[in-house]
Amino acid sequence: xxxxxxxxxxxxxxxxxxxxxxxxxxxxxxxxxxxxxxxxxxxxxxxxxxxxxxxxxxxxxxxxxxxxxxxxxxxxxxxxxxxxxxxxxxxxxxxxxxxxxxxxxxxxxxxxxxxxxxxxxxxxxxxxxxxxxxxxxxxxxxxxxxxxxxxxxxxxxxxxxxxxxxxxxxxxxxxxxxxxxxxxxxxxxxxxxxxxxxxxxxxxxxxxxxxxxxxxxxxxxxxxxxxxxxxxxxxxxxxxxxxxxxxxxxxxxxxxxxxxxxxxxxxxxxxxxxxxxxxxxxxxxxxxxxxxxxxxxxxxxxxxxxxxxxxxxxxxxxxxxxxxxxxxxxxxxxxxxxxxxxxxxxxxxxxxxxxxxxxxxxxxxxxxxxxxxxxxxxxxxxxxxxxxxxxxxxxxxxxxxxxxxx
Amino acid sequence: xxxxxxxxxxxxxxxxxxxxxxxxxxxxxxxxxxxxxxxxxxxxxxxxxxxxxxxxxxxxxxxxxxxxxxxxxxxxxxxxxxxxxxxxxxxxxxxxxxxxxxxxxxxxxxxxxxxxxxxxxxxxxxxxxxxxxxxxxxxxxxxxxxxxxxxxxxxxxxxxxxxxxxxxxxxxxxxxxxxxxxxxxxxxxxxxxxxxx
Numbered sequence: 001x002x003x004x005x006x007x008x009x010x011x012x013x014x015x016x017x018x019x020x021x022x023x024x025x026x027x028x029x030x031x032x033x034x035x036x037x038x039x040x041x042x043x044x045x046x047x048x049x050x051x052x053x054x055x056x057x058x059x060x061x062x063x064x065x066x067x068x069x070x071x072x073x074x075x076x077x078x079x080x081x082x083x084x085x086x087x088x089x090x091x092x093x094x095x096x097x098x099x100x101x102x103x104x105x106x107x108x109x110x111x112x113x114x115x116x117x118x119x120x121x122x123x124x125x126x127x128x129x130x131x132x133x134x135x136x137x138x139x140x141x142x143x144x145x146x147x148x149x150x151x152x153x154x155x156x157x158x159x160x161x162x163x164x165x166x167x168x169x170x171x172x173x174x175x176x177x178x179x180x181x182x183x184x185x186x187x188x189x190x191x192x193x194x195x196x197x198x199x200x201x202x203x204x205x206x207x208x209x210x211x212x213x214x215x216x217x218x219x220x221x222x223x224x225x226x227x228x229x230x231x232x233x234x235x236x237x238x239x240x241x242x243x244x245x246x247x248x249x250x251x252x253x254x255x256x257x258x259x260x261x262x263x264x265x266x267x268x269x270x271x272x273x274x275x276x277x278x279x280x281x282x283x284x285x286x287x288x289x290x291x292x293x294x295x296x297x298x299x300x301x302x303x304x305x306x307x308x309x310x311x312x313x314x315x316x317x318x319x320x321x322x323x324x325x326x327x328x329x330x331x332x333x334x335x336x337x338x339x340x341x342x343x344x345x346x347x348x349x350x351x352x353x354x355x356x357x358x359x360x361x362x363x364x365x366x367x368x369x370x371x372x373x374x375x376x377x378x379x380x381x382x383x384x385x386x387x388x389x390x391x392x393x394x395x396x397x398x399x400x401x402x403x404x405x406x
Numbered sequence: 407x408x409x410x411x412x413x414x415x416x417x418x419x420x421x422x423x424x425x426x427x428x429x430x431x432x433x434x435x436x437x438x439x440x441x442x443x444x445x446x447x448x449x450x451x452x453x454x455x456x457x458x459x460x461x462x463x464x465x466x467x468x469x470x471x472x473x474x475x476x477x478x479x480x481x482x483x484x485x486x487x488x489x490x491x492x493x494x495x496x497x498x499x500x501x502x503x504x505x506x507x508x509x510x511x512x513x514x515x516x517x518x519x520x521x522x523x524x525x526x527x528x529x530x531x532x533x534x535x536x537x538x539x540x541x542x543x544x545x546x547x548x549x550x551x552x553x554x555x556x557x558x559x560x561x562x563x564x565x566x567x568x569x570x571x572x573x574x575x576x577x578x579x580x581x582x583x584x585x586x587x588x589x590x591x592x593x594x595x596x597x598x599x600x601x602x603x
Contacts, residue, residue, distance in 0.1 A: 038553060045545070142545060153436070
């Protein structure tokens, strides 16, 4: 087990740290689940080993004061607690990487991790009780490994939720864990755990095996019925009441509490909105980080740390006209207008030429700069003309600055 | 000799080899998505994991004997075990070769090569730690390699031989050398007596 902790900290370090959203706890918990297939696999193998030792020692053939479940528990406690410690090491590594504020890890995810480890260990133990360790240990290792890692690549998308392997992809700041996915994993693992417990406690009599199978089917059915409606992701939109909104000048900015330097972000957003409005761009009165902005609000990115340029890019991408639905399966001539319009908005919002070129390219930036030399009224006409074209599938954009003068 | 083969679970082993190759052809190319050491995640296949099964059954057969009794047997037991391992390895290679000729899938070569190498690993670990622990250790080899055996661009490291593609000559040579190494260890090394009972 100490070896396993070293393995997690060193070997899967990059996976634990690479995809975390800075300063956001759910993302920490999600990333910390990436080594779980390995941990559960090792626990299943060790469980099988312990089970085989008890069988070889003929422990259960002898009269004993303690019940079978008690004896099993005593043998498996080191395995399970070792697995759990390794999970906590994973949490520590990704928490350090994300630089989250001090807090208690999400106990729901820790519970799912614990249940998955317990289920793997007990299933391995039951296999180990039955067969020679030369067979049971490899079979448990392979079985647990495939069961814990394979569903994630399956085309039937909901299966992965049974073994909780979709939490790894969590989360951007506007997402939280889907409680349904958590319950689905809990139901499935609880079925396995209870089935194993009954079989161990009743010494694998026929009735016990029947009851165990019934529990297994019950748990799996509950897990499947919970997981069926889910897509591949185990997240939902974060409730809007966690947003922190303040009004500055005449724009309201709503940020998630995890955003670093919220004051600076608000000030930057307000000044960007001011310069865009003076250039003639209609900006709604509210900028929000909510996943589903209400009417009269526009989306303000999905970040926790951002510099002025990133805030500008977040505001502008929220203000770009939405691509119409018909463009998904049909011609969309206004596609070419997106980059020049964005570039013009960048320049209008006070970005330098180099910053704009970094977001688009040099030719687009040059075109946008030519537009910027026109009179304010003609710039506004250029913007209105091209965004109107972008909202339909038939409108043709007129990007040349000279167009529309005749 | 019939008893000797019986206690080594010869028919179960033959069946396992056939089942492994068959299963590998059916679902061997299914990928297991895994966290890995380096950024580029490789594709670890089920076909690289299940060839452990023949090695496990081999260890089950050789391990259920009474080691103390066999150590004073009239027959050269260790030479026989090494020879038995070689027979099984040749049988795995032959089955996988036939499967490749019939199905023309690269995974058949991977299964044959990895099966060969895992038998070698099994012999090596059994000589050091006894057959029971060897089964688990042999299975850990592909699982650990699946986590640490990838380069940044998603290709396997040359030393991670079970992960190499079937066309790799290096992989085949590595598997054969592992088998040879395992047989040598079986011939010369004695596991401590407490592991052999």
